[in-house]
Every structure is written in C-alpha cells, then in structure tokens.
Amino acid sequence: MIAIKMMMRGRGRWALMMLLVITSGTIAAAADYVVQHDVMVKMRDGVQLATDVYRPAVDDKPVEEALPVILSRTPYNKAGGKTMGAYYATHGYVFVVQDTRGRYGSEGVWHMLTDDGPDGVDCAAWIGNQSWSNGKIGMIGTSYFGGTQHAMALARAPELTTVIPVDAMANMGRQSIRNAGAFELRFWNWIFLNAGRGSRAGQDPGTASELKELADQRFAYLENMPTRRGMTPLSLSPEYEDWLISAMEHGPNDEFWAQNNIVDAPEKYKDIPVYLVSGWYDSWGGNNTATFMALTPAIKGPVYMIMGPWIHNQQSGYAHGQVNFGKEAAMANQWAWRQEWYDHWMKGIDNSVGKADPFKTPVRIFVMGTGDGSKDEKGRLRHGGFWRNELEWPLARTEYTDFYLQPDGGLSTSLPQTDQATTRYDFDPKNPVPNIGGNISSADGIMVAGAWNQKGGKHIWNFKAPIPLSARPDVIVFQSEPLEEDLEVTGEIEVRLFASSSAVDTDFTAKLIDVYPPSSDWPGGFDLNIGDGIVRARFRESLQKEVMMTPGETYEFTIKLYPTSNVFKKGHRIRVDISSSNFPRFDVNPNTGEPLNRHRMTKVAQQTLYHDSTRPSRIILPVIPASKP
Incomplete structure (x- = not known):
C-alpha cells in the first residue's frame, strides 16, 4: 500500500484535503480510513450480498468508536463508491456500499427493486449489530440506488434514520417507466445495456460478447420493435428479458408497479427526515414533486425538496443540453451538502438545516429563464435563472x-x-x-x-x-x-x-x-x-x-x-x-x-x-x- 495524504481538522472529527491510495487485497488501509472489501452479508433467504465497509482510522487502525453509518445500495458496482467512502469515512462516519441482489459481486437473481425492501431491512439489521455502528443509518444514492432508499423507507427498516433520494425511482406506473400508459423506452435502453453488465449472464465471456453485440445494435432493434420474448439475444439474460417484456406488456398501474408507489400509499413510508432532490429536465422530476406532495401530509418528516434546472445525476452542472443556466445553478460539493443534513439528523448538530440554503425552507427551486438569451463561449443559449426558497409545493399563490x-x-x-x-x-x-x-x-x-x-x-x-x-x-x-x-x-x-x-x-x-x-x-x-x-x-x-x-x-x-x-x-x-x-x-x-x-x-x-x-x-x-x- 502507498498512501500520500494531507490532513486538516474540520468541524467533523475527520476532514480530508487530499488522498491518493494504491491498495490491494481484501482489507485496505489509507492511514485515515480502512476498507474491508467483499464482506458477504446473508439475507433472510440465504442469498449473500457483496459489501464494502469504509471506517475512519488513525495510524492505519480503525477507530473503536461506534459511529453513524452512510449506506449506499447500488446495482452499478460497489467499486464506484470509493470517492463517497473516502469522504464520509474521513468525516466521522462509517460508509457501507453494497451490490444489490444479482448484480456484480452479489448472489441471487436480479429483480427490478422488488427485493430491495426486504434486502435493505436485512442489510440494516446486519449494520446495527456491528461494533462500529451506533444503530443510525442515513442513505445516499441517485436514480436506481435512490430508489433503494425509498424501498428501504417503505419497508420501515428500524435503523433507518434519514434518506436523501436523488432522481429516485418512484411511482413507476404513473409517470416514469409507464407514463400515462405509454412505455418510456429509456428503460428498454437500460435493459439492453445492463443485461450484460454486472449480470449473472455477463459472467460468461461468450454470453457477455453476445449481449454486448445486442447493446451495440440498439438502433437496429429500435427500428424493429416490438421486442418479443425469446426472439433476441436478450433471452440469454432471462431475468432482464422477463422484466422488460413483462413491463412493456403491462400497462395498468396496479400491483405490478406497486414497489416504490409512494403516491398511492404514502402512509407506508417510515416517518423520518427526507430530502428529495431532482431537476426540471430529469426523468424523475415529476415523480419527485409527486412524492413531495404525497409525503408532506403523510409523515412528520420533515420533508424537504430541491428542484434545479438539471438533467439526470448532474446537480453539480449548470449547462445541460444546448442551454446555459448560469454557474449559480450548480450545487457545489456533492458530498459536503449532504453531510450537513446527516450531521443534523444523525449527530444532532445545530447547523444550517432549517436556517440557511439549501435547507432554509422546505422547498427550494431554480426559476429558469431570466438570462439575456445570448450565445455563450461554447455556443449555448444563456437562458439563466435564479434560486428561490418556498414554503410549499405547489405554490399557494399560483x-x-x-x-x-x-x-x-x-x-x-x-x-x-x-x-x-x-x-x-x-x-x-x-x-x-x-x-x-x-x-x-x-x-x-x-x-x-x-x-x-x-x-x-x-x-x-x-x-x-x-x-x-x-x-x-x-x-x-x-x-x-x-x-x-x-x-x-x-x-x-x-x-x-x-x-x-x-x-x-x-x-x-x-x-x-x-x-x-x-x-x-x-x-x-x-x-x-x-x-x-x-x-x-x-x-x-x-x-x-x-x-x-x-x-x-x-x-x-x-x-x-x-x-x-x-x-x-x-x-x-x-x-x-x-x-x-x-x-x-x-x-x-x-x-x-x-x-x-x-x-x-x-x-x-x-x-x-x-x-x-x-x-x-x-x-x-x-x-x-x-x-x-
């Protein structure tokens, strides 16, 4: 292991300025944090899910103090959690990242979110029993693993203390996967791309090659729709084919789409502080406001919401598509602003939550369109806009x-x-x-x-x-x-x-x-x-x-x-x-x-x-x- 670092004291117990780490093996140390890779956590049905644990450390040794935990459950490979893990483990938290069922290092068969409620409960129980955990869990993640936060909140995991779902999958039979009865083909695209990435089928090189060709030929398949069961190489990854064809054949918003249906059952959601994040150009923007409207009267929360001019998972950006909204549109330092929320609700710190942006009021929106309409240096329209705090959604003065x-x-x-x-x-x-x-x-x-x-x-x-x-x-x-x-x-x-x-x-x-x-x-x-x-x-x-x-x-x-x-x-x-x-x-x-x-x-x-x-x-x-x- 080689570690080059610069440390400084911050408001939290640990603060990181710069860290470069080269590690190998199951347990890695970086002087100020250690990582335990590929811990196999058993679910209630015996399936084991691959999990990495990042812990604060002093002189390469993990601190003994029981700390609150930040949890991310992702279908996109837990190895991608290194940046988050390093940040939170050096700011006074334990960070846990887990491959969801049937994805990458985890056992089992993938299903679209339906296992993530019970699996989340079992994962939380395991965390709660560890010596390094104080029993409080905050969740983090965007898109699909924003949806795993909703799934865990709907399952009411006892250890779950707060969530920050960003661009999160919810209300899938209304305006997201099924949209007023039509099917959003971005999920056809998601299946064609992910059936061979991190899947069970993708572990075989020959099958992976066939599924990559399937993904590479998406435009040809789009021109030959509908995609039929058993008639394409997608059948080599049966759970992905089964979900996609079933979803494209199933229009009504009923039990098929019940998972993460918050709008129709907000009373099932655990009463915890919730911060909902999305954008006016995000695929889950309508679901984000719908979730806010459903949860606000149903739980004490509190429930907060921010809506920027963003596309999917681009809260740190200010220009999207062909348009520049101004640099003030970006949310700087994606981990730090979340830490402010976690510090308040998980550590009881009296900070900016409820007092200053972006937490001053329950609703914060970016009002687009006040730019001068000129062309910026990259040829984009200066549409502009500004931030404004509101007390509710929809606005009472509408x-x-x-x-x-x-x-x-x-x-x-x-x-x-x-x-x-x-x-x-x-x-x-x-x-x-x-x-x-x-x-x-x-x-x-x-x-x-x-x-x-x-x-x-x-x-x-x-x-x-x-x-x-x-x-x-x-x-x-x-x-x-x-x-x-x-x-x-x-x-x-x-x-x-x-x-x-x-x-x-x-x-x-x-x-x-x-x-x-x-x-x-x-x-x-x-x-x-x-x-x-x-x-x-x-x-x-x-x-x-x-x-x-x-x-x-x-x-x-x-x-x-x-x-x-x-x-x-x-x-x-x-x-x-x-x-x-x-x-x-x-x-x-x-x-x-x-x-x-x-x-x-x-x-x-x-x-x-x-x-x-x-x-x-x-x-x-x-x-x-x-x-x-």
Missing part, C-alpha cells in the same frame, strides 16, 4: 390560467369565439415524431437529454436534417402572440385536449416550448423545450383499466406534462405542440388496439383535434403573479 388552443393556431387566455374548429393530421407509426431533448435518463446514445432547440441535426439520429420539428405535418403548433410582459410559470402542468381518432387506440402528446425571437446570436430564434407529456388513449379514463375508443367519437384527454419553473420573457411566445408520438422517448402506438407490445401490424390513424368554444382544448399553466414593488 393562479392556474387556461391558455386555449385557437382555431388559427394561436394560443391565448380567450375562449375561442367559434363553435366549430378542428385540425386533422395523420399519425403514421412507421414515421414517428423524433425526440429532441427533455426529461430523460438512461438515454446512452439513443436520445439527448435536457434543454434543446427543437431543430434536427447530426445529434438526432432519427432527424438528421437541420430543419425545425414544427416543419413536420404531424406536429400541430399553437403559439401565443409575443408576450407584453414577463410571465412566470411554476408548478404542475396539464393539457386538456378534445380529440377523436379513426383508431380504437392511439396516443396524444403535448410539449410546452419557450419561443425566443430572432436575434443576432440566434437569427432563426430558439425553440426551447420546457416540458412534455403523453397519454395512451386506452388509459384516458383510468391508469388502472384499459378502455378502447369508438372511432370518430370525441373524448377529452388529460396530458400531464412534467413540472417546471420558467419565466417566459417579454417578447417571447408560449407554444404548445400537439402530436401523437415522441420517439424514442416513448414507445410508438401501432393504432391497432392489440395487446401492448404484442402487435405485428400498424395502421395510420386520422387524428382530429377540436379547439372551439364547445370543446375548448387548452393548457393549464400555473402562473405566479409578479411581485409587487
């Missing part, structure tokens, strides 16, 4: 305002003056509308995430021509006149759409866009995506039950967009795009009414939108009144 789709393609707060106004278009499943940015994670090559000009180019594999998305005949645009003053939109957003179809089942999509006027930096303007959503017609009445349509009959559809906070500046236009696909963000509806993911045929659907006084299609915007001087 003025929900209907902006009606007008017969001439306009968008205004005035009800249409005619009782007959329609727009018709064809939706061809073989030529779906391409996705350009948005609330995306696990895209890994098949999509771009975040804020983008709604224009094609080389960065969009299925829309390479540099033309605006609005040029497509199946993208129906409704936009306001240039705004006479700034308008802040902050909160949850819905589109109420009156429509009919020639099909018994189809999709309708909606996208909210901040339209920049032409400028010297952007001669063609900039069509900035703010949020989007979808509804699968067979789930228009309920997420629990499929009901087909009668062709030609008019229905009112509710399309829930992702939440946001954005200032539409004076001179900008508010725009709503209506269509029937957004690919590969969502799977494409074949319009045939066949069972989900089992179709072999497609039909072109003739869609009719109604936007008149008797069928007032509209977007309901949560307008925040301007502050009085």
Whole structure:
C-alpha cells in the first residue's frame, strides 16, 4: 500500500484535503480510513450480498468508536463508491456500499427493486449489530440506488434514520417507466445495456460478447420493435428479458408497479427526515414533486425538496443540453451538502438545516429563464435563472390560467369565439415524431437529454436534417402572440385536449416550448423545450383499466406534462405542440388496439383535434403573479 495524504481538522472529527491510495487485497488501509472489501452479508433467504465497509482510522487502525453509518445500495458496482467512502469515512462516519441482489459481486437473481425492501431491512439489521455502528443509518444514492432508499423507507427498516433520494425511482406506473400508459423506452435502453453488465449472464465471456453485440445494435432493434420474448439475444439474460417484456406488456398501474408507489400509499413510508432532490429536465422530476406532495401530509418528516434546472445525476452542472443556466445553478460539493443534513439528523448538530440554503425552507427551486438569451463561449443559449426558497409545493399563490388552443393556431387566455374548429393530421407509426431533448435518463446514445432547440441535426439520429420539428405535418403548433410582459410559470402542468381518432387506440402528446425571437446570436430564434407529456388513449379514463375508443367519437384527454419553473420573457411566445408520438422517448402506438407490445401490424390513424368554444382544448399553466414593488 502507498498512501500520500494531507490532513486538516474540520468541524467533523475527520476532514480530508487530499488522498491518493494504491491498495490491494481484501482489507485496505489509507492511514485515515480502512476498507474491508467483499464482506458477504446473508439475507433472510440465504442469498449473500457483496459489501464494502469504509471506517475512519488513525495510524492505519480503525477507530473503536461506534459511529453513524452512510449506506449506499447500488446495482452499478460497489467499486464506484470509493470517492463517497473516502469522504464520509474521513468525516466521522462509517460508509457501507453494497451490490444489490444479482448484480456484480452479489448472489441471487436480479429483480427490478422488488427485493430491495426486504434486502435493505436485512442489510440494516446486519449494520446495527456491528461494533462500529451506533444503530443510525442515513442513505445516499441517485436514480436506481435512490430508489433503494425509498424501498428501504417503505419497508420501515428500524435503523433507518434519514434518506436523501436523488432522481429516485418512484411511482413507476404513473409517470416514469409507464407514463400515462405509454412505455418510456429509456428503460428498454437500460435493459439492453445492463443485461450484460454486472449480470449473472455477463459472467460468461461468450454470453457477455453476445449481449454486448445486442447493446451495440440498439438502433437496429429500435427500428424493429416490438421486442418479443425469446426472439433476441436478450433471452440469454432471462431475468432482464422477463422484466422488460413483462413491463412493456403491462400497462395498468396496479400491483405490478406497486414497489416504490409512494403516491398511492404514502402512509407506508417510515416517518423520518427526507430530502428529495431532482431537476426540471430529469426523468424523475415529476415523480419527485409527486412524492413531495404525497409525503408532506403523510409523515412528520420533515420533508424537504430541491428542484434545479438539471438533467439526470448532474446537480453539480449548470449547462445541460444546448442551454446555459448560469454557474449559480450548480450545487457545489456533492458530498459536503449532504453531510450537513446527516450531521443534523444523525449527530444532532445545530447547523444550517432549517436556517440557511439549501435547507432554509422546505422547498427550494431554480426559476429558469431570466438570462439575456445570448450565445455563450461554447455556443449555448444563456437562458439563466435564479434560486428561490418556498414554503410549499405547489405554490399557494399560483393562479392556474387556461391558455386555449385557437382555431388559427394561436394560443391565448380567450375562449375561442367559434363553435366549430378542428385540425386533422395523420399519425403514421412507421414515421414517428423524433425526440429532441427533455426529461430523460438512461438515454446512452439513443436520445439527448435536457434543454434543446427543437431543430434536427447530426445529434438526432432519427432527424438528421437541420430543419425545425414544427416543419413536420404531424406536429400541430399553437403559439401565443409575443408576450407584453414577463410571465412566470411554476408548478404542475396539464393539457386538456378534445380529440377523436379513426383508431380504437392511439396516443396524444403535448410539449410546452419557450419561443425566443430572432436575434443576432440566434437569427432563426430558439425553440426551447420546457416540458412534455403523453397519454395512451386506452388509459384516458383510468391508469388502472384499459378502455378502447369508438372511432370518430370525441373524448377529452388529460396530458400531464412534467413540472417546471420558467419565466417566459417579454417578447417571447408560449407554444404548445400537439402530436401523437415522441420517439424514442416513448414507445410508438401501432393504432391497432392489440395487446401492448404484442402487435405485428400498424395502421395510420386520422387524428382530429377540436379547439372551439364547445370543446375548448387548452393548457393549464400555473402562473405566479409578479411581485409587487
């Protein structure tokens, strides 16, 4: 072992300035912390999960003091926890990181989160019985292993003291994996990539090679959907194939999606302090606000929430996609701000929690859109924004305002003056509308995430021509006149759409866009995506039950967009795009009414939108009144 380090005293017992360590073997020492690798922790059914334990040390010897524990349970290889482990073990905590069941060094068969409640309870019990533990556990992790925090809280592990779920998997049958009945193909992508990474099947070199080829050919598989059971090399990794095909075939929000369904069962959640973190452009942003709204009245908590202008797992960044939000948008030092929370709730330290940012109030949001709209040094739009503290979500002062789709393609707060106004278009499943940015994670090559000009180019594999998305005949645009003053939109957003179809089942999509006027930096303007959503017609009445349509009959559809906070500046236009696909963000509806993911045929659907006084299609915007001087 070679260790080069510089130490200083900090507010906590241990503080680290710089550490370089080269180690080998099961137990590694770094003078100020030691690591025990590959401890196999037995679960109630005998399956053993691979676990690493990082402990504070003095002169290469672990301290004897029983300390609070920071726990991370991850499907992405516990070896990736070295940075976290070093930080917390040198700041007065024991850090434990564990491969979840069936992943990397752990035994057992992987299932999507369903084992992580009981496994988390068993892991916590093991931690509680160790001499180095004082019986208090705080959890850490993002995305899937943010979801393992929710799973453990729903299982009410006695030792669990607090959680900080970041971009965490929750409410999967509502607006994340299933989104109003449609399937988010980022999870198709996740399975294609991870079936051979860290899986049981991936341990065999020959099988791993086949699964890598599967992953490398994802674009070809996307063009040959649906993915069918047993018909691709994915069958070499059966638990991954089984989950994916089952998930793509199962639409209703029922017991299949019960794990981490906080919205429908918040009373199951353990009453502990919770800090929810996500972004306006993250795939779990809508779930984060939904979880906050569900938990706040259900537990004493307290429950805190922060929402930045971020994409998935990028809280330390300030430019996402094609847009720069300003350096103040970044959350600096990802481990230190979490430590402040842990210190307060696990050590009883009177610090900034409840007193100063980012913990001053229960809600902290980044209000986007107050930049000057120029082009930065890397060619990105300066959209800007600022942080603001709030007491609740949605904001109590919200003025929900209907902006009606007008017969001439306009968008205004005035009800249409005619009782007959329609727009018709064809939706061809073989030529779906391409996705350009948005609330995306696990895209890994098949999509771009975040804020983008709604224009094609080389960065969009299925829309390479540099033309605006609005040029497509199946993208129906409704936009306001240039705004006479700034308008802040902050909160949850819905589109109420009156429509009919020639099909018994189809999709309708909606996208909210901040339209920049032409400028010297952007001669063609900039069509900035703010949020989007979808509804699968067979789930228009309920997420629990499929009901087909009668062709030609008019229905009112509710399309829930992702939440946001954005200032539409004076001179900008508010725009709503209506269509029937957004690919590969969502799977494409074949319009045939066949069972989900089992179709072999497609039909072109003739869609009719109604936007008149008797069928007032509209977007309901949560307008925040301007502050009085």
